[in-house]
Amino acid sequence: MMKQTALGIFEVNMTPIEQEKNDDGSTSGLFRLEKTFHGDLEATGIGKMLTAVTAVKGSAVYTAIEKVQGSLHGKQGTLVFYHTGIMGKGAQNLVISVVPDSGTGEWTGIRGDFFLEIIEKVHHYRFEYELT
Numbered sequence: 001m002m003k004q005t006a007l008g009i010f011e012v013n014m015t016p017i018e019q020e021k022n023d024d025g026s027t028s029g030l031f032r033l034e035k036t037f038h039g040d041l042e043a044t045g046i047g048k049m050l051t052a053v054t055a056v057k058g059s060a061v062y063t064a065i066e067k068v069q070g071s072l073h074g075k076q077g078t079l080v081f082y083h084t085g086i087m088g089k090g091a092q093n094l095v096i097s098v099v100p101d102s103g104t105g106e107w108t109g110i111r112g113d114f115f116l117e118i119i120e121k122v123h124h125y126r127f128e129y130e131l132t
Contacts, residue, residue: 003112006072006127008039014049025055033066041127043070049083058090065099072129077107081114098129107131 018030028051035045047066054060064083070076080102085094096114103110112129 003128003130004073006040006125006129008037008041008125010035010037010045010123010125012123017048027051027053033064035066035068037068037070037125039125041068041070041072041125043068043072045069045081047081056089058087060087061085072107072127075106075131077103077105077110079103079107079110103131 013034015032015034016029017032020028022028031049031051033045033047033049037043037045045066045068047064049062049064051062052060062083062085064081066081066083067078068081069078080099081096082099083094083096085092087093094116096116098110098112098114100111109132110129111132112127115126115128117124117126
């Protein structure tokens with residue numbers, strides 16, 4: 001097995017499904033995610049994201065499950081990403097990884113981690129993965 005890296009950009013559309021505002025200034029919500037990936041990963045992603053935002057500016061958490069389908073370096077398949085994002089007063093910790101044994105088609109056995117960086121409002125990704 002050799003680690004590979006996929007690079008590119010993606011667009012994301014988040015549609016609110018359910019929102020709750022609490023008396024203490026915190027909020028929680030459920031969103032539908034729709035993504036389109038370009039570059040080494042040419043794919044679409046569909047998922048759901050659950051959020052909690054505290055009354056303290058810059059402190060929040062989210063978790064998401066996202067099914068991705070398309071082409072990765074020319075190989076066709078699907079996989080599922082799980083997301084965990086935590087912010088404490090603006091300091092961020094984000095983990096996006098492949099759910100074990102979620103790969104299908106030519107992505108069967110895939111594992112890896114997905115990293116993103118937003119530059120001038122454009123979402124750039126780096127997907128480091130291995131195929132068994």
